Structures are given as C-alpha cells and as structure tokens.
Amino acid sequence: MSSEGVLGTWRLARIIIGLTCAIAGTQTRLAAQEAAPPAAPPAVPRPDPDPFRHIRFGVTLEGYYQWNANQPYDRISLLRAYDTRANTFGLQQTALIIESATDVAAGRRFGARVDLQFGQATAVLQGSPANEPRPELYRNLWQAYGTYVFPVGRGLQTDFGKFASSLGYETNYARDDHHFSRAYLFNFLPYYHAGLRVSLPVHDRLTLMYMLTNGIQQTEEFNDFKSSHVAAVVTPAKGVSWTVNYYAGQEQPDNGAPGGPDGFFRVLDTYVTWMATPALTLALDVNHTTSEVRQADEALATTGLGAYVRYQLARPFALAVRYEYLDDEGLFGGIDQQLQELTATCEYRLADGFLVRGEYRRDWSNQPYFTSAVPGELRRAQDTLTAGLVWWFGNKSGPW
Template sequence: MKAIIHTNYVKILFLFTLLLSTTAILAQDDEEKKKFTFSGSIDAYYRANLNAPNGENAQAPGSSFANLPGFALGMANVIAGYEGEKVGFVADLVFGPRGTDAIFASPMYSATGNIVNQLYAYWNVSESVTLTFGNFNTFLGYEVISPVANFNYSTSYLFSYGPFSHTGLKADFALSDDFSLMLAVMNPTDLTEFNPTGQYAWGAQLGYSGQYLNLLIDNGSYEIDFTGGFDLSETFFLGLNAAYFDGDEDDGIGSFAGIALYPQLATSENFTIGLRGEYFSETDEFGAIGDVFDTDGSASVFAITLTGSATIGDLMIKPELRLDSASEEVFIDSDGVPMGGLSSFVLAAIYSF
C-alpha cells in the first residue's frame, strides 16, 4: 500500500515538475516572441489637377510622391524588427510607386535593391550610447518617406530635394534628459548599396527638447537644416523646417534654400486639419521647380497645402488641396499655354498595422 502511495506521489511530483518546466519554456518563448515586431502600412490615392490637364499629359508639383494622375498606388511598407536589450535590427521593405521613388538610385548592384528602404543593425553600448550600422533614413528634414508619419500626404520641396537615406555608421549620444548628439560617417548621398567613389559624407545632429539642428557635408557640398515643433496648446501644434544646401560648383550642382511651416489643429479625437506653407528657391537650374528658368538660372515657388486627416481605427483618410505658385511659367494649362501656378486635389487612404 505504501509502495502504491509512494509511486503515486512520485508520478504527481513528476507531472507537477513537467508542468512547471513546460510553463517556463512557454513563458520564455512568449518573451522571446515579443522582441520581434512586424508592422507597416499601405496607401493609395486619387489625384486630379484643377487648372491643368489630367491623364496622359498630367502635370504635378516638382516634389516627390503623390504625383500620378487618377486613382493611383502609393506603396506597401513592411517592417520587421528585433528589439533586444542590447542589440537589434530593422528590415524595412517597400513595394510600389512611392517606394520606387524613395529608392530611386537603387539597385546599384543587387536585383532587389529597389525594395530596401532601411536595413540596419544597432547596438545599445550603454544607456546613453547607441551605434547603428547599415542603411537608414535621413536625419534631415521634417517629413519622412512613410505616409503614416507625415501629416500632409504630398511632400514638400525641402523634403523632396534633401537626401532620403544614407548607408554608413552613426552614433547617437543621450547627453542629458534634454540634449542629444548624433555623429555619422556615410557613403555619398543616395549611394545606399555600396560605395563606388571611395569618398564619404559626414553628418551631425544636435537635439534639444524636440528641436534639431542638422549638418551634412558631402564631397564639396553641404546642407544645414533645422527641424522642430511646438505644442502651442492641447489642440494646436506648429511644426517648422528650414534648410540651406550649397552644391559643389565643380560638379555643376546648384543650391537651394527654403522654409516650411506646419500649423495643425485637432478639432476632435478623430479629425485634424493642417496647413503646410512653404517657400523654396533654387539656383543654377537645380531642377526642383522645372526646366524653364530666367537668365540667371534661378527660380522659386510658394506652395500652400491644406490637408484634413480623419482617423477610423487604423485607417486614415486625407483630403488635400494644394496650390503651387512658381516664379517661372513651368506649368501648362488645358489649352497648352504656359502658366506659373498649379492647383490640384488629392484624396488618400492610409492603413497602418
């Protein structure tokens, strides 16, 4: 009888130990799975000119993205990442017209370089120092490639003609609760797969309480950029971007300068209305505004973009009215007559996951 009881006790103890071990393993697996992240977005839109031709001869502002006529595709953005305590990685892939425009200089070598938006590994050396190695989106400018993080669906001239991405090594330093510093050495601008020139670009960023002063030095050219924003009230936000780029005259690269303001008013929990007002100028036929210039090769544009953003769960609907007024007659009206202004309408749908 005692032997039977003892045997049953051993069985119960064994089963209990097995249950605890299995639970611990499953808990460990769940903990490890939580370190992996999978996110992204898809976007599509409708675009029409209000004072210029649509269809085959459709025109668009000289800025990137949301430039195709009629019902058009943005991109599918798929981001996989691993967030470890010390190390991790991000693989950010893009598919579609917006992604193609963002990775315009690739592929340089690989057959699939035009789908890699970002691809980098990082190491949290300490609580205040992080090293990042690989291909990462630019630290300059107010706007970004993903439409999820931009308030306006179309993009500014300043964003479109600054760099999109870099490949190299950067170090981020948390100097205090308010101050941050970033230093980087990178391939020349837009060379994201490898370096065929043997030259390198240098980057720096100084941050203070959400305001950032950026510097990029690249083979005889340099760009100074300020990006920031202020919560003026619980419902009113004002963003700011100002930049100056001085190109290398020996390589025939012109210069540009501009400033953009982003006032945004939240009228409810699910709707915000915002305006982007931008002035942008260029020299030496830089190419942002058009191919028709005055005798000294300079041109400028003033653009107003009014955007509404309605949130329905993970879906954002953005109606947008944009007016571009250039110093030169770089647009063509419906009768084929050159004109200096273009008005357009965009309706975009963005789903993020």
Template sequence: MKIDIKKNLLTGAALCMAALSYGQDSLPPARVPFDGMNLGWINGQNRNTDPSLLQLRDKNGETILTGTVLVDGYFNYNFARPKDNTQTISSSMGRTNEFQLNQVSVGVESNYKNAIGRLWLQTGAMTPLVQEADGSVNRGRNAGTQNLKLIREAAAGYHFNVKYGLNVEAGIFMSYIGLESYVLQENWSYQRSMVCDFTPFYFQGARLQFYPTKNFKTELWLLNGWQTYNSWSKNPGVGNSNYWRPNENIQVVANFYYGNDTHNAGDTVLSAVHRFHHDNSFVGRYYHNGNARGISQAAFSLNNHYGFQKGPGIKPRDNYMAGSSLAHRVWFDRNKLALTLRADYVTNPGGYLSFVPAAAAAQPNAYDKAIAAGKDLNIKQFTATFDVMPSNYVTFRLEYVHRNANIPYFAGAGGTTSQTGFITDAPDASWLPDLVKTENRLIVAVNFRL
C-alpha cells in the same frame, strides 16, 4: 576566520567584467530616452505610439520582435489635366487623375538583449520616384537601384547601456535631413514641403546614436552620399543630427551634411564637387486637452534649410538652396479630426537640387532656357489638409495644393512626355514639354498602419 584571497580576487574580477559587459541580464535595466513622452503629435512622427499589437515576446515577457504594416493610396487631381497623367515636381506622388497605390511596407525590428536588427520592405508607386533618381549607380559596375529599392530600411547593430543609450548601426536608413518623413502617414500634409521634397529620403552607411541625457540625442553619420546607394567619389560623406525635447510639447532639431556629390563632367579626380547642407526645425504644441470635444490640440512647426555646392566652375552664390516651411495644425473631437495649413518657399539658383520638370527635348524647353539664362528658381507652395482619424490605425485625408514658380516649371495640359502623351511615341522636332508657372491640385488619400 580563514579568508580565501585567491577566490575573492577571482570573484571581484568577475564582477568587474560583468559591470563592463553591456546588455547583460544581471545589470539594472537601461534608462530610456524621452521616457513618458507621447510624441505622436509631432510633424514627421508616427502618431500610433503603441507597438504592442504586433509583438513577439519570450517566456519572460521581454519583446523579441515588433512588426509594422503600412498601406497608403491616393487620388491626385491636377486641374491642368496633363494628357500624359504625369504629376511632376513631387516625390510624394508621380501620377495624376488616377487611383494609385503609393506605398506598401511591412517590417520587423528588434532590440532583444541589446542586439539591434531592423528590416522594412517596401513597394508602391512612390518607390521609383525616389530610388531611380540615384545617379551614383552609374559609377563603376556591380551597382544598380534594383539591388536595394525594395528595402525601405535595414540595419544591424548593438545598444550599449551608456548614459541613456549608445547605439552603433550600419545599413540603409531613412534620412535624418529635414523635418517631414518619407512615410507620408507621419506628416501633417500629404504633399511634402518643397524644402523636404528636395532633400534625401534615405542614406546608406553607418551611424552612432548617443543619448547623453533623457531629453537629448546626437548622431554621427558616415555615408556613401546624398541619397545614394553608392559613392560618387573615394571619400564618404559625413553628417550630424541633434534632437532636443525638453518636454513633451517641444522639439528642436539641427542637422548637418557634408560630402562629395554628383559628377562634374570632365573631372577625373571625382572629388571636385562639394556639398554642404543644414536644416533646423522647431515644433511646438501650445494647447492640449485630449478629451475635448472641440479643440483638443494645437501645434505649429517651422523647418528651415540652407545648403550649397562648389567646385571647379561651380560657385556657391550661383548654386545654393534656401527655404522655409511653416505649418499650423489644430486637432478636434479628441484628436479624431485635424486641419493643417502650411506655407513654404524655396529658392534654388542653378537648380542643382530641384526636380527636372521634363525629359530633354530636341530643343531647350522653357525651364531649360530660364536656367541657362541664369534665372533663379523660386517656388511658393500652400497646402490645406483635413484629416479624419477614426482610430490610430486609419487616416482619411483631403488636401488642396497651390504652387507657383517664377519660371515655367509645372506640367500643363500638354504634358511632359510627348505630343501624344505616350513614352513610346518619340516627340517630333517641334514638340516641347508644356510647362506653366502655376499648379492647383486636390488630393484624396487613405492609409492604414499598424
């Protein structure tokens, strides 16, 4: 028998090259991380785990694009009835005693032939609460929140069939910090916990996601900064996120961030303020009987945060944030009803992550005076949330919120805008924002999601 050595060498080389080329149709299908797990019950996750309604497929049945639609609105009643109808100390909602369309979002995403593409657009009352707090756009020119604020998430990348997956992406992403989601429909409560409200909701940069096993994911991030479109300095921030799900009923998460953030007045180096942040969480479901007319599920979540910043004249012991949030949720009637009780606490000496309760007035208000005197900001929050979920696509939510701070921090009846409540009426010399230590609210919300 005659053997064509040259031909066999070429064939072998071609097979080797094919084996090294990830994403080719001739290779076996990639292994899927967390395969077979329904994770829709987890705090911070979309409960609708069936994406098949808005899918475009090719002639072979492979998914090309998956679409998503979200509409969320609320009525937030603040018992203090601020005259300017402004809800303070919340990135979840910015108005009170009014009907508000909080978030509208549409988008598509794809992992077709291993090419990753994602574009989610957004608008609504919640958008400026988050994006317009980005002070990094004041550094240099050709920058501004208007450039990107209507993009909730946009990314491009590639999926490599290594182990259970290796993804490389760049773009704008929803934040990996914290347990609760930027999308309120995904959380067990409408008003976020204080530890999550004080941390980022988006990052711009690049990430590498690696799934070494079916049950574990780790991510490495390079970021412009702490919830910024631009950078505060010449150096990028770095991050790390880790998810472990040994089974469908347990999730353990640990996240880390380090970067040069904020501008220290008078500093010309622009790298003097260093920020570190860490959060970890445990979510566990200890009962599950999805067909039960009574209790059908029961779970709890614990989310802990710690971080600090340091620099010239900025000491970590006077500028740190620590807090925890503990929530317990019980589902009823085949998961169509749910009751969540949550308690959370945060301390933020120096107030470097906390919301500013009012615009600066002619003279220091009660909060400014307390912080200037060196008092630590301590906040306690309790929420009780009742959900009615007739389908996976609609949620009706009723929620009671009680909050208490050790210094005047929440909006009182006089509001936080001006003596008339209108931003066009400049405050007179004697007017000060009306700040109180306690807040009580009742929220009614409805959302639709495909």
C-alpha cells in the same frame, strides 16, 4: 606497581584518549554536515517561453485619387514626391516593417530593423543610376540596419546599414505626417544614407548624433569620399523639440578614375516642433543647401522654409496647413526659380488604423514651369485636389 605495569597503563590511557578524540571529531564533522545546507545544483538555463515577444511589426498602405486642374498631357504632377500621377487612382506605397528593438534594461543590447517598400514611392525614393550604381538591387529595401548599444555614458547606440535621413521635418510614412502629399523639402533633401550612425544621449534634454556614410541616396559608393553628418536634438522645454543637422560630402561620381570632381554638397537644416496645447502643433523647417561639381566652381544654392500648423478638433477630425518657400537656383526644379506651395488638409480618422485625408494644394513659381494639357505650354501654377487613404496595422507603436 612495576615499571612495566605503569607503562602498560599509560599506553592504554593514550589509546582511550585517542579514540575519544576521534569519536568527538567525527561527531563534530557529522553535526556540521547536518547543519550546513546541501550545495545547490548548477542552474540550468531555461528556454525563453516567448522568443518573439520583443519583435514588432507594422504594415501600411497609402492610396489616393488626385485631380490636377492643369490637366497635364502626361498626367504627371510636377514637384511631388510620391503622389506623382494626376487624374488617376494611385498606390502611393505599401510597406512592411519588422523590428527587434534594443532593451538595455532587459539585457538586450542588440536589435535590427527592416522596411520593405512597394509602389510609386520606390521610383522616387530609391536612388537612380545618376547616384546609385545598382539601384535595382535595393529598390524595395527602404531601410535595413542592425543596432548595438555600447555601455558608454547613457548608452552609445550604433547603427549599421541603410537608414532614413534625419534631414527635413517630414517622414516617409503618411500616418506620421500632417499631410498626404510630401513637402518640397522632403522631396528635395536626401531620403536615405548607408553607412554607420552613432547617437549618444548626453543629457535628459540633449542627444548628439554622427553619421559616416557613402553619400546621399547611395547604398553603394560611386567615389572614394565618405560623407559626414552631425546632428543635435534638443528638448529645451516641455512640448518643444529642436533638431539641428549639418551634412557635407562629395556627391559627384569619379567613374573609377583618379582626379574626379571634388566639389562638395553641403546641407544646413534645422526644424523645431512645439506642441502648444494637446490639440495644437506648430513646426518650422529652415534649410540651406549648396552644391558644386568642383571646389573651384561657383556653388548653386537652394534656400527653403516650411511652416506647419495642425489642430486636432473633436476626435476624429483634424485640420492642417503647410506653407513652403524655396529660392531654388536649379538644385531642386532644374531651373532658377522661386517656388511656393500651400497645402490645406482635412483629416478624418475612422478607426485606429484607417484615416482619410482630403487635400487642396497649390504650387506656384515666378517662372512658367508646370505642364498643361498642351505639350510645351507651361504654366506658373498647379492646383490639385487629392483624396488620400491610409491603412496600417501591427503591434509597432509610436512613430514609424
């Protein structure tokens, strides 16, 4: 065969080999494409079928009739927080709670809560012009704060807004307390603060809290000093909860001028609750408060103690007793005196949402203090009988 024939044969062989490789590669790619599953389309966010499922609400109404043995001429029962009107039907408070609680496990780190309040309680609970520059703006806004849980440790919860004070054992809502009337310490200690609050559970049995606020009963500030509050909640054993609070702030208005009063208001408050049995609850609240107008002044002090016992009889009956002692240099009652009160309450829960409390309470002092039927004639004691009615409903569970 000539060289030209060999060359032609070689060219033909190369063409055949090239076509064979191309066909084989195409078949390999097709087989791979057939074997690989098709790419999934991008996920389309689905709308939440129930965007309000995490919303909780509660409504409560507290009414009463109170008889005061002193028959005070002005029909006012002194040293009471909410049940202030004697020998009359009264609407202590009605409140609406709307809350979107955080749920880190479900991916929701933010939340908010609003409590609206109406009735006699707003006249006492909301600050007055003495310490709240514009109290009427916030008269019916008991609480309003937003929450975010930062991924720090076990979850650093941060609240901003207006919130209830943690000073004192008792709470704002009668359904969560042992008695219908509120304690001296509830009435004396701050009801609320406005500012920033952070809390961090550092252990299964220990939670720490810090607040930086305008002051006591101050939704708006009346001086340039911000008050601090530190607290620890300890559960040393099953059924035992112990809270320790320390608060310090300057609670005198400066009237917008430099060189105003620089005295401090300090509170050391601690309370412990022990559920001795499923039916028996014991609690103790100890408090020491001092206040001065200027730091150079001698501070006035009030020292108090409250003891609580509640026993759940065969449902729906419960009995509760509270005793308090206050050595008051005038911070609470306005005069230097020693105050005591004893309250005995019988509770009958007609339904899960309605209870009745019959209550006997005796307040007494070592000084003539309580008003009588004759203006200007003061007595050392005050005895009252109260029938309290409490309704509530909603899907909010647990203490309010």
